[in-house]
Amino acid sequence: MSDRQSRVPAGPTVKREKSYYENWIDQEGIPIVGGLIVPDLRGDLPMKHWDRKGVAGTFLGLRGGEQSLDAYILEIPPTRNTEPEKYMFEEEYVVLSGRGATTIWLEGGKKQTFEWQEGSVFSPPMNAWRQHFNGSPDQPVRLLVVTNAPVMFNLFRSDEFIFNCDHAFNDRFSGEEDYFSGKGEALPNLVWRSNFIPDVSNFTLKDYAWRGGGSNSKAVMFEMANNTMQSHCAEFPVGTYKKAHRHGPGAHILILSGKGFSLMWKDDGPKEKIDWGPGSLFAPPDMWFHQHFNSGAEPSRYFAVHYGAWRVVVDYFGMADTSTRVGGDQIDYADEDEDIMEIFRSELAKNNATIRPVEEWRFDSLPPDETN
Ligand SMILES: [Fe+2]
DSSP: OOHHHHTSOOOOOOOOOOOHHHHHHHHTTSOBOOSSEESOTTSOOOOEEETTTTEEEEEOOOGGGTTTOEEEEEEEOTTOBOOOBOOSSOEEEEEEEOOEEEEEEOTTSOOEEEEEOTTOEEOOOTTOEEEEEEOOSSOOEEEEEEEOHHHHHHHHOOHHHHHHOOOOOTTTOSOOTTTTSOOEEEETTTEEEESEESOGGGOOOEEOGGGSSOTTOEEEEEEOTTOSEEEEEEEEOTTOBOOOBOOOSOOEEEEEEOOEEEEEEOTTSOOEEEEEOTTOEEOOOTTOEEEEEEOSSSOEEEEEEEEOOGGGTOOOSTTTTSBGGGTOSBOOGGGSOTHHHHHHHHHHHHTTOOOOOGGGTOOOOOOOOTTO
16 A cells, blocks of 8 residues: 555544434334345244234335335235325335235225235335225235335435325326226336236246346346336246346345245355245345355246336346446356355255256356347
């Protein structure tokens, strides 16, 4: 270090105060789970009655949410329902278990109701009224809800505005009676634009080989309710792993099927390993590389909610599909650390699983054609 560098004083070390959103979720009086991963959203969680919703809930507060997106869980007892609500942030719902219905309406407008089941995905339009009902006489409903509430709370810093704004976003939803019918429109870049997915676990996916895994590596992007948030469902084969990549915070990844693990690391730092299976939820932190490995006996399918709706051109993923060789944020197989394959083989052996012949899936391809 030169004399000049040694005289540069250290920067300030001011500890950040809690954000408006963090204070708000503290005040809601329900638990906050936290951590890098929740192993199984369908299992035991520290649920508590949430007065605002009228049912039990917990915030998930995953480390990788980072004041971008957050998530919470609701559990509706048999035959019961949530309180009617409207608010100024976007949400995507995944039905983790049970069956029921949601009623949506605009102030003074006609109510419309659609039914859902395990695996359904939907998004009440921002600031529209919504109320959720458990349709079973004896089974509870568990819902995963991913929101951009941190951004909206921290931007406006007003509960009154978030929960009592009268504005109707008619360009998002104006009471169309078939809004939640499940009809959809296929768009470029693997986008399926729809406001209701009956069962994401069985949705037909399209070729998505540029993230690795070879043929049978598939995905579809979902745009719902004219949101700025987007989601996608992806599946990759047994005995393969995907390429490491990185992007901004907030992408919440729910494992729908399959068993495996992910490595996550920042720059040249140590690799964190998280093991996952059906019901796991995790969110890679801001610009941490993350790499997903299928070390189980069946294809692995996941559903992820994040920013980046193609409709409004939010470029959330940036260079995440482009090789680091040309300045991007995806590591080609040929460039990965040597220990990656060793870790994968070790995990496969634990599960008595075998690697797919590497000539079938370890391709280093050019960035995807933006127009297809
Ligand atoms: Fe990612």
